Amino acid sequence: MELTNWAGNVRFRANRIADPASTEDVREILRRPGRVRALGSGHSFSLIADTEATLVSTAGLASAPVIDADARTVTVGAGARYGHLAQALEAEGWALANLASLPHISIGGAIATGTHGSGDGVGTLSSAVAALELVTATGDVLTLARGDEHFDAAVVSLGALGIVTQITLDIEPSFEVRQRLYENLPLETALSHFDALMGAAYSVSLFLRWTDPDVVDQVWTKSRVEEPPTIPGDPAPATEPLHMLAGVSPDACTPQLGEPGRWLDRLPHFRMSHTPSSGAELQSEHLVPRRHAVAAIRAVRELADDIAPLIQVTEIRSMRADSLWLSPAYETDTVGLHFTWLPDQPAVEAVVAKIEAALQPFAARPHWGKLATMSAAGRAAVWPRLADFAALTREFDPGARMRNPYLGFLDEL
Ligand SMILES: Cc1cc2nc3c(=O)[nH]c(=O)nc-3n(C[C@H](O)[C@H](O)[C@H](O)COP(=O)(O)OP(=O)(O)OC[C@H]3O[C@@H](n4cnc5c(N)ncnc54)[C@H](O)[C@@H]3O)c2cc1C
Secondary structure, three states: OOOOOOOOOOOOOEEEEEEOOOHHHHHHHHOOOOEEEEOOOOOOOOOOOOOOOOEEEEOOHHHOOEEEOOOOOOEEEOOOOOOHHHHHHHHHOEEEEOOOOOOOOHHHHHHHOOOOOOOOOOHHHHHHHEEEEHHHHHHHHEEEEEEOOOOOHHHOOOOOOOEEEEEEOOOOOOOEEEEEEEEEHHHHHEEEEEEEHHHHOOOEEEEOOOOHHHHHHEEEEEOOOOOOOOOOOOEEOOOOOOOOOOOOOHEEEEOOOOOEEEHHHHHOOOOOOOOOOOOOEEEEEEEEHHHHHHHHHHHHHHHHHHHHHEEEEEEEEEEEOOOOOEEEEEEOOOEEEEEEEOOOOHHHHHHOOOOOOHHHHHOOEEOOOOOOOHHHHHHHHHHHOOHHHHHHHHHHHOOOOOOOOOHHHHHOO
16 A cells, blocks of 8 residues: 555655664664655655555554653653653643644654644644664664764654664653634734743744735634733634634634643644544744744745735744754744744645745745755755755765655755
């Protein structure tokens, strides 16, 4: 049977699927010659995971979580999904600082692409990595912890250094979250009070549907405190549960209306038991330094006539700077401008190229797991350590076994 990614826009070309259950199994796979790529839960829209040879499913690398209460960490197999880890942590009274919009993704795949949620004070999911076990393309097993040489290169790795088998994440005591939504905030109000708006709660997302390009249709807030947030412009609080997509039932969404509940049931937008988002979609995202966010959103607003016919929804989120070389938030507080598109890839890619050009003055970084058109030079201009990363791939993977066409830009650096 043909293997595709979650969205169905990538048909993997692999002639062999390997299903390791342990680090030793991964070493055994890597002892054989030929090209290899890891595949997590397949939620990326880009060709990043593709290979013509062996695709290594990490689904079996899902060893039970081991909590170290003194170190405030949990160690888990890289193929585990956030939703399952979250349940195990909550059962022991622990939590993760943040989650992405969906809990279905594998931890290894998420951290390899710099996946993020939202929150001015919270880093990307990758920034919660305290240590990882990596089987390099040559079969060496390395354990790298925060502060070790190569650690900052090896977390957001694009799967180009080897296969990550175990991941240790920071944890904190379990906490409650209240999710409140607000409707119809004028874009101009949002932009003129951008810092107050994005800082109004622990996690804030702005959703724009582009039917009126001068309106933020929904503001989603996730608070760790009792009081409702103060939203600039005082938009109307939602009085019933909402989906961010027009005309879609909110059943797939996590509980709203300010009802307090467990962190794992409120930090993602979507419930683990439901299909996230619309299911028939493509996604792109470009992330800009926080200081450029307002100008970048205005630049994208100018493309409303191109965007509107193809868009399902845009989401704007914030995240704290980190030190991971290929992170979207490398050394700068960052704002992500995300687009959920209708599934018409050629048309979407043409608009994505226009967005990329409009955002070029703002040093925008494309999300590694979503659609983008950026050249090697463009990527090197926004990730100052990209050439160093390319050099490290040559050290960890001298035979270029983990390369695929998507990663061709690494050979141009
Ligand atoms: C509906 C939907 C909602 C999304 N929401 C968000 C969001 O809120 N925020 C966000 O930032 N992104 C979001 N994404 C994008 C998603 O988080 C990323 O594409 C992420 O990489 C998906 O993880 P995965 O396990 O599916 O990775 P895959 O797509 O399977 O793989 C991605 C890359 O990671 C590598 N990889 C996977 N596992 C390993 C491993 N163990 N060792 C080494 N390399 C590995 C693969 O080789 C590949 O290069 C969303 C995607 C979808 C479909």
